[in-house]
Each structure stands twice: as C-alpha cells, then as structure tokens.
Amino acid sequence: MEIAVGRIIRSSTTRFSAGCNVLRPLVPAFGALVKVSAVGGEEIYGLIYEVKMDDDPFVRQMAAAGENLLPEYVEDMRHNRQVPIEVGALVVGYRTGEEVRHSLPPQPPLSLDLMLACGSEELVAFSRRLDYFGLVLGSRDLPADELLGAHLRYAAQARDAAGHDFLLDAGRVLANLLALDLNRLECLLRRLRP
Amino acid sequence: MTLELAKIGHQILEMGKALAERARAEQSMRPAARLLLTRFAEEQERLLAVANTEQARHLGCASPGPERLDIALPAAAMPERVDVYAADGSQIYPDHHGLAFYFLVNVGGMVFRHGSGQAPETMTSPSLFYREEEVYPEGQPASADLVNALRSVAELRALAAMAPAASREGPACVALGDGPLLFWLGRTEIASKVQSEFLEQYLHHLSALRQACVPVGGFVSRPHSAEVVALLYLAQPEAHPVAGLHETLFRGLTDRALFGFLGPGERSALFVRGSMTNEHFARAGHSIWFFFLNTGEDVARVEVPEWVAKRADWLELVHAVVYGQCRLNNGYPYVLTRADELAVIQGSEREILEGMLVQEMMRQGLQLPDLSRKAAQKRVARWRK
Numbered sequence: 001m002e003i004a005v006g007r008i009i010r011s012s013t014t015r016f017s018a019g020c021n022v023l024r025p026l027v028p029a030f031g032a033l034v035k036v037s038a039v040g041g042e043e044i045y046g047l048i049y050e051v052k053m054d055d056d057p058f059v060r061q062m063a064a065a066g067e068n069l070l071p072e073y074v075e076d077m078r079h080n081r082q083v084p085i086e087v088g089a090l091v092v093g094y095r096t097g098e099e100v101r102h103s104l105p106p107q108p109p110l111s112l113d114l115m116l117a118c119g120s121e122e123l124v125a126f127s128r129r130l131d132y133f134g135l136v137l138g139s140r141d142l143p144a145d146e147l148l149g150a151h152l153r154y155a156a157q158a159r160d161a162a163g164h165d166f167l168l169d170a171g172r173v174l175a176n177l178l179a180l181d182l183n184r185l186e187c188l189l190r191r192l193r194p
Numbered sequence: 195m196t197l198e199l200a201k202i203g204h205q206i207l208e209m210g211k212a213l214a215e216r217a218r219a220e221q222s223m224r225p226a227a228r229l230l231l232t233r234f235a236e237e238q239e240r241l242l243a244v245a246n247t248e249q250a251r252h253l254g255c256a257s258p259g260p261e262r263l264d265i266a267l268p269a270a271a272m273p274e275r276v277d278v279y280a281a282d283g284s285q286i287y288p289d290h291h292g293l294a295f296y297f298l299v300n301v302g303g304m305v306f307r308h309g310s311g312q313a314p315e316t317m318t319s320p321s322l323f324y325r326e327e328e329v330y331p332e333g334q335p336a337s338a339d340l341v342n343a344l345r346s347v348a349e350l351r352a353l354a355a356m357a358p359a360a361s362r363e364g365p366a367c368v369a370l371g372d373g374p375l376l377f378w379l380g381r382t383e384i385a386s387k388v389q390s391e392f393l394e395q396y397l398h399h400l401s402a403l404r405q406a407c408v409p410v411g412g413f414v415s416r417p418h419s420a421e422v423v424a425l426l427y428l429a430q431p432e433a434h435p436v437a438g439l440h441e442t443l444f445r446g447l448t449d450r451a452l453f454g455f456l457g458p459g460e461r462s463a464l465f466v467r468g469s470m471t472n473e474h475f476a477r478a479g480h481s482i483w484f485f486f487l488n489t490g491e492d493v494a495r496v497e498v499p500e501w502v503a504k505r506a507d508w509l510e511l512v513h514a515v516v517y518g519q520c521r522l523n524n525g526y527p528y529v530l531t532r533a534d535e536l537a538v539i540q541g542s543e544r545e546i547l548e549g550m551l552v553q554e555m556m557r558q559g560l561q562l563p564d565l566s567r568k569a570a571q572k573r574v575a576r577w578r579k
Contacts, residue, residue, distance in 0.1 A: 058535075061523070061524065065522050068522070070308070070309075070311075072307065072308060072309075072310060072312065072314060073522065075312060075313035075314070076306075076532065080313060080314060080316045080532075081532075081535070
C-alpha cells in the first residue's frame with residue numbers, strides 16, 4: 001500500500017524534501033523507503049534521513065503552558081495550523097519501467113509532486129540487490145550508518161522469516177565495502193543485530 | 195539612502211524623556227480620577243444626566259450602567275463545554291499604482307469547541323473586489339476606510355453565518371470579534387449612501403446573532419479611549435466646558451489606566467459607549483456597552499450589545515470565556531490569534547495572486563499589465579529589501 005507522505009518542496013538529483021502538515025501514524029519514519037515521480041517518467045527512490053519541524057513561537061508558547069493545556073489546543077496546533085513538517089530523503093536509486101537502478105537519476109523530482117511511502121513488496125523488490133549501499137555510506141554529512149542500519153532493519157522485517165538471511169547478506173556486502181574501516185564496519189554490524 | 199539614525203539620535207533621547215514625563219503625569223492623576231470613580235459610584239442618575247448634555251456628547255462621554263462604578267467582579271469558571279466562534283479579517287488595499295485597481299478582503303474564522311477534546315474547525319473566506327461598482331462606489335474610488343468598513347461587515351457576517359448551526363441545541367456559545375463592536379461611521383471618504391448600507395448590513399448580522407441566542411463580544415486590546423474619564427470630569431460640579439480632555443487635569447489619562455486597579459480576571463462595571471454612532475445601534479436594539487477586563491497581562495475593553503449586557507448569564511459567560519481564552523495566550527484570546535493567523539495575507543501570497551491576475555489579463559488579450567512608473571521605480575530603488 002502506498003501512503004502519501006507529503007509534496008515535494010525542494011529537490012536535486014541527490015536529495016529531495018517534502019512538506020506535510022502532520023505526522024500521521026502510518027507515515028514512515030527515519031530509514032523508510034519512499035519514492036517520487038520524476039520528469040522523464042522515472043520513479044526516484046529515497047531513504048528518509050530527516051524529519052524536522054520548523055521553529056514556531058506559537059507552539060513554544062503553548063508548550064510553556066505545561067500540563068494545563070487542553071486537548072483542543074493541542075489538536076488545533078497539530079491539525080489546523082500550517083506549520084509544515086519537512087521530510088528529507090536521500091536518493092538511493094530510480095526505476096525506469098521494470099528496471100531498478102541503484103544510482104542517481106538523470107533528473108530530480110518536480111516541486112509539489114507527491115512523496116509516497118513504499119509498501120513491503122516494493123521495499124523487498126528494491127533491496128533485492130544491495131548496490132545502493134555505496135550511495136548511503138558515501139553521504140558524509142548525514143548520519144549514514146544510522147540511516148543504513150534503520151533501513152536494513154525495515155527491509156529485514158518486510159521479509160519475515162527470510163529477514164535473518166537478508167541481514168547476513170547485507171553484512172557480507174558491508175564487509176567488502178568497509179574492509180579498510182573495520183571500526184566503522186563493527187559499529188554498523190552491531191546495529192543490525194536483532 | 196537609508197535612515198541615518200545618527201541624525202535623530204538627539205530626538206530619540208528627547209522622546210525617551212517626554213515619554214517618561216507623560217507616564218509620570220498619568221500616574222499622578224490616576225488617584226484623583228479613581229477618587230471620582232468612588233465618589234460617583236452610586237450616582238447613576240446624576241451621571242446619566244451629565245452624559246446626556248451637549249458637552250458630554252462633544253467629549254464622547256460614556257454613560258453609566260446599573261452597577262456601582264468602582265466594582266471589580268471576578269470571572270466565573272469556564273463552563274465545561276462551550277463553543278467559541280471567532281472571526282478576524284485581513285485585506286489588500288486598492289492601489290492606483292498597482293497592476294490593476296482592485297482590493298481583497300479575507301476573513302478567517304474558527305469554531306473552538308472548549309471541553310470537547312476535538313480539533314477546532316477553521317474556515318477562510320476570501321473575496322476579490324474588482325467590478326466598476328465595487329471599486330468606484332457612487333463614483334468615488336474605493337479608499338482604505340471603505341475596505342476597513344467592508345471588512346468589519348464581513349467579519350460579523352462570518353460570525354453570524356457560523357453561529358446558527360451551534361445554537362439549536364447543545365453547549366453554550368459565544369462569538370468573538372477583534373476590535374470594537376461599535377462600527378464607526380464618521381468616515382469622510384465613504385459616500386453616505388454606502389455608509390447607510392454598511393450599517394444596515396452590520397445591524398442585520400447583530401440581529402441574526404441575537405436571534406440565534408449567541409452572545410457576541412468585541413475584544414479591544416490596549417484601548418486608548420477616555421470615555422469614562424471624560425464622564426468623571428464632567429460629573430464634578432466645578433467642571434467647566436472644554437474642547438477636549440487635553441485642556442483638563444486629566445490630559446492623557448486613559449480609561450485603561452483608570453481601571454488598572456482590576457485584578458487578574460476581574461471586570462469593571464458596565465458602561466455604554468458614548469459615540470454618536472451608538473444612537474443608530476440603540477435604535478436597532480443593539481446599543482453597545484462595554485467593560486474593562488484584566489486579562490492577566492493587560493487591561494482590555496470588551497464590548498457587548500445591550501441584549502448581552504442586560505442578561506446576567508450571557509454577560510457572565512462572555513466574561514468567563516474571554517478571560518479563559520486569554521489565560522493561555524499572553525492576555526489575548528487564543529481564538530482571535532488563530533483567526534488572525536488564518537486571515538492574514540502574506541506578501542508572498544499577494545505576489546502569487548498578482549501573478550495569476552497578470553496571466554489571466556494576458557489570456558484575455560490585454561497588454562502585459564504594468565506597474566505605474568512610480569511603483570516600478572520604487573521597486574528598482576528598493577531592490578535591497
């Protein structure tokens with residue numbers, strides 16, 4: 001099932017961000033796989049690396065009311081006010097027709113396109129090959145290891161019983177990629193342990 | 195060029211001194227005015243006679259209500275369930291130097307169901323005015339005064355439109371607007387026929403609220419009126435005719451300062467607005483009354499129609515709701531902050547609107563509309579901001 005996260009407000013071929021009003025329970029969190037349409041008809045895949053709310057003095061003032069705040073005020077702030085929550089995604093590949101490529105797309109998504117959360121089937125299909133690890137590990141200004149760890153846990157859960165084998169495969173790929181940085185590899189592998 | 199602050203440094207120093215002097219003067223006359231409030235606290239008949247004199251009309255004196263003038267009544271607790279309706283407006287004023295001569299009014303509204311646990315309902319109602327008869331009513335170009343008057347009518351219309359649905363059954367309701375409930379008609383830039391139409395519509399919406407049994411209030415933040423001070427001045431036997439309070443000992447003293455003795459949540463006695471316009475309202479059964487309220491942060495004026503002022507349970511409800519709404523919101527009703535937030539037109543939104551207008555004008559085969567030379571050159575010169 002595809003769930004709309006929000007609409008694109010900023011994009012490049014390496015990252016894109018969507019704005020949404022409220023965080024709904026089903027909206028994916030850090031590490032989840034999302035997708036958005038691009039100009040040429042491709043679908044661009046990304047991993048959510050950031051969910052942030054803009055600073056808002058009105059919300060701060062309400063927060064200062066502490067426990068006295070009635071639920072109507074909280075609901076108003078959460079559901080009615082146009083304070084967007086920004087969801088940032090790191091591009092990890094794209095799909096042209098039936099083919100999924102784990103590389104950067106030729107063109108970025110357009111503004112106001114819908115960012116959709118991928119369902120389990122699509123997550124399993126996307127992570128059948130693991131060539132996109134390099135795109136994540138190479139993003140030095142992001143919490144790349146945390147991001148990949150969170151994503152792999154989701155991908156393993158989506159495979160149910162086969163999740164354990166998937167994590168073993170992922171561990172092997174990571175061992176190759178990080179053969180020269182054993183400390184980092186160890187930290188990352190610890191994150192994958194059940 | 196930019197503002198050369200060094201050139202007014204001296205004036206800023208002088209201004210600071212002048213403000214301090216004014217504050218000291220106000221403080222020194224407050225006790226005398228309060229003594230008068232107590233002295234005439236139960237002399238309603240005498241004060242009514244004073245308020246009906248020509249001199250009182252000239253000064254815009256308030257009239258006393260039935261209560262002791264110097265009372266301070268605490269707010270009742272908010273009812274467990276009450277629906278609060280609020281509306282506020284915003285506008286784009288007509289501009290001869292703009293792309294086209296038009297104006298826009300946007301009203302934001304909210305239904306806050308206190309005690310329900312539900313998210314409030316919100317609405318916005320934008321209206322674009324561009325027809326010949328709208329932008330040149332009675333042959334005169336629309337002015338800022340006209341837009342303000344039209345906005346006031348639209349705000350009350352929004353309140354009246356929201357209210358009936360709630361009044362049929364269920365919890366108590368209160369409707370709140372921002373600013374005076376008394377609609378000012380001394381506008382020289384509005385043709386008298388148009389003024390009369392506005393007044394008729396405004397009174398019609400007040401009647402609709404009354405019929406729906408929804409008490410309505412207007413919240414005036416930091417009021418600078420001196421209607422009660424003027425009444426107290428004229429009530430003194432030794433008072434002599436003056437052109438304005440500035441000729442008296444009470445120069446610069448406001449009603450807000452006079453009622454500074456109110457504690458948090460307390461309201462003053464009721465008074466009747468002294469404006470000439472109130473006579474039009476009174477004829478329609480909507481004479482505007484008011485009280486002062488300590489919101490917890492400041493002293494505000496709350497205006498209510500006569501039919502609210504004279505019904506104790508509605509008056510108590512308005513008092514409780516306004517104070518309850520102010521408590522969490524730094525002394526200003528929460529619903530009005532939100533209604534303003536819904537109504538306000540940001541500069542970026544205006545740019546998008548005008549971009550759409552340009553597109554539509556071009557689609558209609560009009561030449562690419564242009565700003566006036568004055569407006570265009572201002573933009574060139576002000577490019578930094």
